Amino acid sequence: ETGVTQTPRHLVMGMTNKKSLKCEQHLGHNAMYWYKQSAKKPLELMFVYSLEERVENNSVPSRFSPECPNSSHLFLHLHTLQPEDSALYLCASSQEWAGYNEQFFGPGTRLTVL
Amino acid sequence: EDQVTQSPEALRLQEGESSSLNCSYTVSGLRGLFWYRQDPGKGPEFLFTLYSAGEEKEKERLKATLTKKESFLHITAPKPEDSATYLCAVQAGGDMRFGAGTRLTVKP
Numbered sequence: 001e002t003g004v005t006q007t008p009r010h011l012v013m014g015m016t017n018k019k020s021l022k023c024e025q026h027l028g029h030n031a032m033y034w035y036k037q038s039a040k041k042p043l044e045l046m047f048v049y050s051l052e053e054r055v056e057n058n059s060v061p062s063r064f065s066p067e068c069p070n071s072s073h074l075f076l077h078l079h080t081l082q083p084e085d086s087a088l089y090l091c092a093s094s095q096e097w098a099g100y101n102e103q104f105f106g107p108g109t110r111l112t113v114l
Numbered sequence: 115e116d117q118v119t120q121s122p123e124a125l126r127l128q129e130g131e132s133s134s135l136n137c138s139y140t141v142s143g144l145r146g147l148f149w150y151r152q153d154p155g156k157g158p159e160f161l162f163t164l165y166s167a168g169e170e171k172e173k174e175r176l177k178a179t180l181t182k183k184e185s186f187l188h189i190t191a192p193k194p195e196d197s198a199t200y201l202c203a204v205q206a207g208g209d210m211r212f213g214a215g216t217r218l219t220v221k222p
Contacts, residue, residue, distance in 0.1 A: 006157075040214060042118070042211075042212040042214045042215075043158075043201070043203075043212040045209055045210070048208070048209070055208070056208070056209065088155075090157050090158070092157075097208055098207060100145050100146055100163075100165065100205075101146075101163075102146075102148055102160050102163050103148075103160075103210060105150075105158045105159070105160075106157050107155075107156050107157045108155075108157045110155065
């Protein structure tokens with residue numbers, strides 16, 4: 001595997017379910033990110049981890065819970081979601097956070113909340 | 115507050131018809147401006163980073179330029195495979211702020 005991978009690629013869940021999204025980066029980067037992408041809206045930054053420490057939480061509802069067990073893996077735990085949470089969830093990584101460097105994205109997880 | 119505005123929202127071109135996409139920004143202390151390409155159902159693919167006004171970068175039919183207030187992505191003689199959404203993002207401080215994108219369609 002190369003680059004940034006995400007699983008699952010598609011997820012349909014009910015409002016009472018609990019599920020997790022997984023991201024893995026094979027680039028040796030130190031920073032990882034979760035974004036939400038809704039139709040015709042800019043990417044919304046949700047969480048940032050640098051060297052496995054959370055550095056930002058942009059007012060995200062508590063029904064989204066991130067976890068970064070090591071510098072290569074990032075999870076997004078989901079519970080009691082709402083239909084408006086349906087979106088494409090993207091994971092990204094970069095060499096450093098707050099550095100002069102680009103972010104590389106995974107293919108995303110298309111989430112549908114019924 | 116930092117803002118990134120992309121125009122037009124959508125652009126339809128005939129194959130071979132050159133054009134430009136615009137990304138205007140207001141940000142304090144720009145660290146970098148980034149262009150990405152995103153195909154439907156996929157994650158954004160990195161294209162270019164520009165760091166200072168006057169800088170230009172090229173890749174195949176694409177050329178990105180930067181001024182103090184905006185960036186242009188010039189597409190020369192586009193082909194149908196250039197059809198995608200093009201995203202612009204600026205970085206000032208820690209985070210990237212993205213524009214809403216320009217959806218480009220190139221018809222044969």
